[in-house]
Amino acid sequence: MQNEQSLVHRAQRGDKKAFAQLYESHFDKIYRYVVLRIGNKTEAEDVTQQVFLKALQSIRSFKWKGIPFSAWLFRIAHNLVVDYLRKVKKVVITPLDESSVKSDSNPQLLVEQRLDIEQLISATKRLTRAQREVISLRFAGELSVAESAKVMGKSEGAVKALQHSAIVALRKALLRAEG
Amino acid sequence: MKKTKEFNNILNDCLERLLVKGETIEQCLQSYPEHAAEIEPLLQTAMATKKAVAIQPQPEFKARARYQFQSALQEAKPKRALPFFSWQPQWAVAIAVVLVVLLAGGGTVTAAGYSMPDSPLYAVKLATEQVQLTLTPSDIGKAELHARLADRRVAEIVYIANKGKPKQIEQIAQRLNKHLAMIASLSLVEKGVEREMPVLAPAPQQVEEGAEAVPAPANAKAKLKRLLRRNEVNHPAVLRALLEKAPESAKPALRRAIAASEANYQKALEALD
Numbered sequence: 001m002q003n004e005q006s007l008v009h010r011a012q013r014g015d016k017k018a019f020a021q022l023y024e025s026h027f028d029k030i031y032r033y034v035v036l037r038i039g040n041k042t043e044a045e046d047v048t049q050q051v052f053l054k055a056l057q058s059i060r061s062f063k064w065k066g067i068p069f070s071a072w073l074f075r076i077a078h079n080l081v082v083d084y085l086r087k088v089k090k091v092v093i094t095p096l097d098e099s100s101v102k103s104d105s106n107p108q109l110l111v112e113q114r115l116d117i118e119q120l121i122s123a124t125k126r127l128t129r130a131q132r133e134v135i136s137l138r139f140a141g142e143l144s145v146a147e148s149a150k151v152m153g154k155s156e157g158a159v160k161a162l163q164h165s166a167i168v169a170l171r172k173a174l175l176r177a178e179g
Numbered sequence: 180m181k182k183t184k185e186f187n188n189i190l191n192d193c194l195e196r197l198l199v200k201g202e203t204i205e206q207c208l209q210s211y212p213e214h215a216a217e218i219e220p221l222l223q224t225a226m227a228t229k230k231a232v233a234i235q236p237q238p239e240f241k242a243r244a245r246y247q248f249q250s251a252l253q254e255a256k257p258k259r260a261l262p263f264f265s266w267q268p269q270w271a272v273a274i275a276v277v278l279v280v281l282l283a284g285g286g287t288v289t290a291a292g293y294s295m296p297d298s299p300l301y302a303v304k305l306a307t308e309q310v311q312l313t314l315t316p317s318d319i320g321k322a323e324l325h326a327r328l329a330d331r332r333v334a335e336i337v338y339i340a341n342k343g344k345p346k347q348i349e350q351i352a353q354r355l356n357k358h359l360a361m362i363a364s365l366s367l368v369e370k371g372v373e374r375e376m377p378v379l380a381p382a383p384q385q386v387e388e389g390a391e392a393v394p395a396p397a398n399a400k401a402k403l404k405r406l407l408r409r410n411e412v413n414h415p416a417v418l419r420a421l422l423e424k425a426p427e428s429a430k431p432a433l434r435r436a437i438a439a440s441e442a443n444y445q446k447a448l449e450a451l452d
Contacts (some may be wrong), residue, residue: 016252016253020248020252021244028235031234031236032231032232032234032235040186041345042341045236045341046341046342048244048339049244049248052248053247053248054252056248056251088373096394101233102234102235108271112381113233113415114228115235116227116230117231117233132320137331139225139228139229139231140231142232160187160188161184161187164187167224167228172229174224
């Protein structure tokens with residue numbers, strides 16, 4: 001955290017290397033979060049790029065007031081996802097390919113993992129937006145409950161309750177998909 | 180209500196242990212035997228959901244995105260004040276800039292700097308670039324600016340290709356080729372060879388007849404060479420990666436841009452060596 005705070009201060013003073021480091025350390029998590037929220041790989045790529053361009057434009061406005069930098073970035077991502085979902089009437093889920101899934105070299109495992117993830121993305125479509133948001137932040141973005149609460153503008157207790165209902169709903173959706 | 184809150188806390192504790200500490204479901208259940216029946220299926224679902232961390236951006240997308248971000252990062256430098264006397268020979272253009280700033284507001288010009296070709300502010304961005312070129316006094320400075328603008332054009336091609344707009348790719352590729360031709364031409368002037376004005380290139384500042392070229396300082400030359408070497412490697416590579424995915428109608432323009440970038444950077448670097 002200390003290190004990240006120093007990187008953010010340097011980035012705010014125009015240090016490009018510091019910003020590039022912040023970009024590298026958060027890019028994959030933001031992309032995962034957006035993919036799980038939107039379900040469409042191509043659109044998720046576009047939104048992820050916008051997140052960092054937006055962060056670059058507004059880094060000077062970021063202030064350390066108990067909000068970690070990662071929560072600020074996810075907040076930008078959240079706003080862009082909301083804008084995107086408002087514009088499109090129906091999101092078309094696109095299948096992932098093998099290079100979109102991290103795995104060891106076992107091709108069998110890779111295929112199974114890809115199918116599991118696709119099933120998961122489809123199942124999240126049955127959740128409410130708030131439930132999908134909490135699942136995406138906690139499981140794809142790897143944020144803590146406290147950080148997720150900052151992004152969502154809710155109390156930690158509310159996020160825990162939402163997390164509970166989201167997992168229950170997700171379980172039902174996954175069981176239904178398995179038939 | 181209190182019971183629900185307590186259960187939410189227990190579930191969250193187990194999730195932290197599974198997701199962060201890497202404990203097993205059994206270890207969590209041992210801590211809460213009275214809730215085991217209710218909590219176990221939820222933890223199994225959580226383990227299935229944990230697979231989301233295996234989602235990763237495709238390497239080609241990551242490379243494209245990094246390139247676009249680096250370009251934006253390079254452009255995000257604080258603007259320096261222009262030398263007062265440098266505007267005199269181009270007074271008409273300078274007045275035009277003042278008018279643009281007064282009428283549209285400085286914020287518009289700043290915002291335009293980040294705009295992409297599908298943005299209404301893009302025309303302001305291009306006009307601002309022309310003004311910058313006109314107000315840059317030396318050939319070496321102009322060549323450097325053209326090299327930076329070429330970098331912008333490549334980032335714009337990447338952006339527009341992702342949007343699937345082949346017609347615009349062609350237009351931007353033409354602008355890129357003009358910058359490349361100008362870089363080569365200005366570098367030859369720096370070497371002392373008579374300027375070959377490219378057919379397509381706009382002439383931002385004609386050298387007055389009889390005027391002698393003033394040699395550029397060594398550090399300006401070295402800076403330009405570093406920039407050109409970086410572009411020489413990056414631009415053809417990024418455009419080639421795009422070529423594979425681009426629609427057929429955009430491929431001729433991309434091929435021309437690749438050929439132009441390879442030839443002109445090499446030509447410019449040879450002239451500067």
